[in-house]
Amino acid sequence: MLKFRLHYFIATILLFITEVLIALFLNDEFIRPYVGDFLVVILLYCFLRSFLNTAVLPTALFVLVFSYTLEVLQYFNLVELLGLQQYKLARIVIGTSFEWIDLLAYTLGVLFIVYLEKTKTARRWNRSGSQLS
Template sequence: MLHFNRTYLLLTILLFVIEVCIALFVHDNFIRPYFGDVLVVILIYCFVKSFLKISVTKAAIAVLLFAFLVETLQYFTIIEVLGLQNNRLARTVIGTSFAWEDILAYIAGIVIVIVSERIFRKDKSLQ
């Protein structure tokens, strides 16, 4: 099950740099809140695929469920529960507020993953 994939790792690093740039330099009402959420599930997916030999479908579902879990924890104000409300890094990484729009952004990101995998895989299967 463990398997190193350099391409996915390079994509992970690229997406991470983009996410950091968005977090540091973009303060708008679209790119940061929505596009950033679309990219974050793609980033996590690429990270998972960097080290695990797992099907596209299983990885995509696992990442989507993880994103839903984090969003649910935001609903229950996990940052305050953990006493991290003054920790800027925790607030940025975990997030502070639940939003249905975030759920839709995560779904959009996973759809992009699945469509991209179908386009770029030679065998066109999701195995």
């Protein structure tokens, strides 16, 4: 079940750096809230696939359900319920405001993952000389 994959780990690091740069230097109304949410599910997926030998779809769906769960917990003010509102890192990681459109950003991010993985698999099949139906 455990298998280290360097390419996913490198992607995780690059996505993490991108997310940190977005959080530190952008305070707009599109990239930070929506592109950040789109990228964070890809980051989580790459992190899991860096260490776990799991199939694409179950991993992607787990990330999506996890992201939805965190978003719903934001609706119920989880940060305040846990008494963590004074900790900036907790507010950033857990989030503080529920947005329906965030669910869409997560969904699009996961669909993008599945598309990329399917495309990568198709290219691998084509390189090996096999025919795809």
